[in-house]
Structure formats: structure tokens, C-alpha cells
Amino acid sequence: MKVVMLERNSLGMDVDVSGFEKLGEFTAYPVSSEEETIERVKDADCIVVNKVNINEKTIGQAKNIKLILETATGVNNIDLEYCKSRGIKVANVAGYSTETVAQHTFALYFYLAEHMPYYDNYVKSGQYGNQPVFTHFENYFNELAGKTWGIVGLGSIGRSVARIAAAFGCKVVYYSASGRKYDVPYDAVDLDTLLGESDVISIHAPLNEYTNNLFNKDTIAKMKKSAYLINVGRGPIINDADLKEALDNGVIAGAGLDVLGKEPIEKTNPLGEIMDSDKLVITPHVAWASYEARYRLVQLVIKNGEKFLAGDTEGFVVG
Numbered sequence: 001m002k003v004v005m006l007e008r009n010s011l012g013m014d015v016d017v018s019g020f021e022k023l024g025e026f027t028a029y030p031v032s033s034e035e036e037t038i039e040r041v042k043d044a045d046c047i048v049v050n051k052v053n054i055n056e057k058t059i060g061q062a063k064n065i066k067l068i069l070e071t072a073t074g075v076n077n078i079d080l081e082y083c084k085s086r087g088i089k090v091a092n093v094a095g096y097s098t099e100t101v102a103q104h105t106f107a108l109y110f111y112l113a114e115h116m117p118y119y120d121n122y123v124k125s126g127q128y129g130n131q132p133v134f135t136h137f138e139n140y141f142n143e144l145a146g147k148t149w150g151i152v153g154l155g156s157i158g159r160s161v162a163r164i165a166a167a168f169g170c171k172v173v174y175y176s177a178s179g180r181k182y183d184v185p186y187d188a189v190d191l192d193t194l195l196g197e198s199d200v201i202s203i204h205a206p207l208n209e210y211t212n213n214l215f216n217k218d219t220i221a222k223m224k225k226s227a228y229l230i231n232v233g234r235g236p237i238i239n240d241a242d243l244k245e246a247l248d249n250g251v252i253a254g255a256g257l258d259v260l261g262k263e264p265i266e267k268t269n270p271l272g273e274i275m276d277s278d279k280l281v282i283t284p285h286v287a288w289a290s291y292e293a294r295y296r297l298v299q300l301v302i303k304n305g306e307k308f309l310a311g312d313t314e315g316f317v318v319g
Contacts, residue, residue, distance in 0.1 A: 001023055001024035001025070001046045001067070001305075001309070002027075002044050002064070003020055003026045003044070003045070003305070004027050004029070004040055004044040004046070005049075006031075006037055006047060006048065006049050006052050007029070007030075007050045008028040009030045009031055011071060011294055012289065015294045017298055020048065023306070024045070024046070028048075032052055033052075034052065034058050037052050037054075038057070041059055042062050043062070044062055045064050046066065047059070047067075047068045048069045048301065049077065050077075053078075053079075054078045054083070055082055065086075065088055066089065066308075067088065067090075068083065068088060069091055069301050069305055070091065070301075070317075071297060071298075072092065073092055075317055083318050088318065089313050089318055089319060091304035091308070092317050093300040093301055094156075096293050097297070098156045100287065100290040100292065102161045103290075104258060104286070105161050105202050105204075105287070106161075108230050108257075108258065109202075111277075112253075113141055113200075115141055117278055119136070139278070143169075144168045144200075146170075147199035147200065148170065148171045148199050149162070149170040149198065149199070149201075150172075150175065150189075150194040150198030151165075151172065151174040151186075151204065152194070152201065152214070153177075153203060153205025153211075154176060154182050154184065154186075155204060155205075158205075162174070162186055172186040172187075173188075173189045173197065173198065174186055175189055175191050175193075176188065178210050195222035195223050196222055196223070199224060200228045200230065201227065201229050202232065203231040203233040203234075204233050211234070212236055212237065213236065213237070213239050214237050214238075215229065215242075217242040217245065220242060220252060225250065225253065227252050227253060228255065229254075229255045230255070231258065231259055232258045241270050244270040244271050244274065254278065254279045256280075256281045256282075257271070257281070257282045258282075259285055263285055265284075
């Protein structure tokens with residue numbers, strides 16, 4: 001096969017992708033626009049893609065394409081019906097970043113809740129060295145044990161976060177926007193209960209008609225003033241402008257975000273105006289991206305290619 005990777009840079013240059021050579025003649029491009037894609041895939045048998053839109057416009061002239069390998073779980077960028085109409089197989093990957101995203105969820109929470117920026121600056125500024133006692137008691141923090149941790153989206157990542165939160169001594173509750181029930185030792189609650197009772201709410205849900213703009217001015221107002229909101233799911237689940245207003249007015253204690261309404265962050269995004277890292281921390285969509293997770297991802301994508309060559313498309317999105 002002629003294998004074309006359209007967005008090599010989306011995996012990080014520290015991760016080896018030479019394994020794709022096992023699938024055939026391999027060409028990798030750092031990034032690709034939709035216009036560049038049209039030319040680059042015209043002779044391809046297989047496309048390796050992450051965010052570029054794959055549809056009739058971008059691959060309509062590529063008559064040899066048999067397989068699309070998505071280097072992610074979500075396939076929103078691929079027109080699946082068009083692929084199906086042409087007999088093009090589509091495979092994604094899942095589960096490669098579960099523990100990494102769970103880890104980042106707690107990194108965001110503790111960075112905020114334990115006021116790490118404040119304490120770090122207090123020491124490095126020389127203030128700690130000039131005080132008469134060994135402990136600085138301003139801007140105190142609270143124990144996580146005994147608090148209620150609310151989860152939106154109890155998939156594999158949500159369950160991993162629930163397990164860790166429970167180990168810290170939290171009461172764990174969850175809200176399923178779609179109404180799905182899970183066989184777990186945690187209480188399913190309605191949205192108002194989740195908002196009103198949770199000391200921390202972490203979002204691990206996909207973006208769909210149930211979750212889009214779920215956290216807005218009205219819903220955020222129902223949260224505890226002392227609560228923290230963590231989003232490692234999808235950016236548009238939170239209304240950025242409404243969250244900025246809530247943080248400015250002390251409606252909630254703080255927010256930790258790894259995703260935003262549009263990425264990379266737009267210069268006009270109001271959240272970019274908040275410089276107080278005790279109130280807001282934003283990371284650049286890296287929750288999934290530990291080295292180990294990216295290595296697993298590449299191996300799983302290559303495995304999908306090998307399955308296809310062996311005539312096995314079980315588990316493919318379009319098989």
C-alpha cells in the first residue's frame with residue numbers, strides 16, 4: 001500500500017512512526033491543509049489522519065483509497081457515510097490515554113485547589129525567607145477527603161477518575177447527559193444535584209447534542225461557590241464567555257481546562273484575559289499526550305493497518 005500520513009506533527013516528534021513502513025510505501029507530512037490534502041492523497045491507498053477533514057472534497061479525486069486510519073478516538077473529521085459509499089474502511093483507536101487523562105485531571109485540580117502558583121511564587125520571591133515562622137498560613141487549602149467529586153461522562157476515563165477520587169476519600173457521583181446507567185458503585189444523580197452537591201466537577205464526556213454548552217451561565221450558577229470545574233473532555237461543553245464571567249464574579253472557586261471552545265485558543269477568547277493562576281489554569285490540549293500514551297496510540301494505529309492487510313476489519317468504525 002501507499003500510506004500517507006497527513007499530520008505527522010500531531011503525534012510529537014519524539015514518538016517513532018517508522019512502524020508504518022510495515023504497511024507499505026510510507027510518506028509523512030508535518031501538517032496538511034485541506035487543499036494540500038487533495039494533492040497529497042491522490043495516489044494513496046491508505047491515509048493516516050487526525051484533524052484534517054476527510055470527505056468528498058478532500059479525497060474525491062483519490063481513486064485508490066481503501067483505508068483511513070484515525071489517530072484518535074473521535075472520527076468527527078471523517079465523512080463516514082461517504083467512506084461507506086465508496087467501500088473505504090475506517091479505523092480509530094481507543095483506550096490509549098485513559099490513565100494519562102485521569103492523571104492530568106488531578107494535576108489540574110491540585111494545582112488550583114492547593115494554590116501551587118501562589119506558594120511557589122511566595123518562596124521564590126523571597127517572602128518566605130523573610131518571615132519569622134516556618135509555615136505560611138495565608139491562602140489555605142482544604143483536604144480532598146470527605147468532599148464530593150462529581151463526574152460528567154462515566155466512560156473509561158471517567159471511571160478511572162472515579163476510582164482515584166474514591167481512593168482519596170471522596171464521595172463520587174456522576175451525571176450521564178444521555179441518561180445511560182452504569183453498573184458502578186457510584187450514585188447516578190440528575191444535573192441539578194451534581195451541580196449543587198459537588199465540590200469538584202470533572203468533565204469526561206464526548207461533545208454531542210446532550211453536552212454542547214452544558215455548562216453555561218445558568219448551570220455554573222448552581223455550583224457551590226467553593227467548587228472547582230475541570231474539563232478534559234471537549235471544549236464546547238463549557239461556554240467560555242460564561243465561565244469567564246463566573247470566575248470574575250467568584251461564582252465558583254476556579255477552573256482547570258485542557259480543552260477550549262476553539263483550539264488553539266483564539267486571541268478573542270475572554271478566558272485569555274484571566275492571569276490569576278489560582279483561579280484558572282489552561283493547558284494546551286495535552287491531557288492525552290504523555291509519551292507512553294502517544295507510543296501506545298501509534299502502535300494501535302499500526303495494528304489496525306496490519307489487521308486490514310490480513311483481511312480483518314472487526315471493530316472498525318466502517319468495516
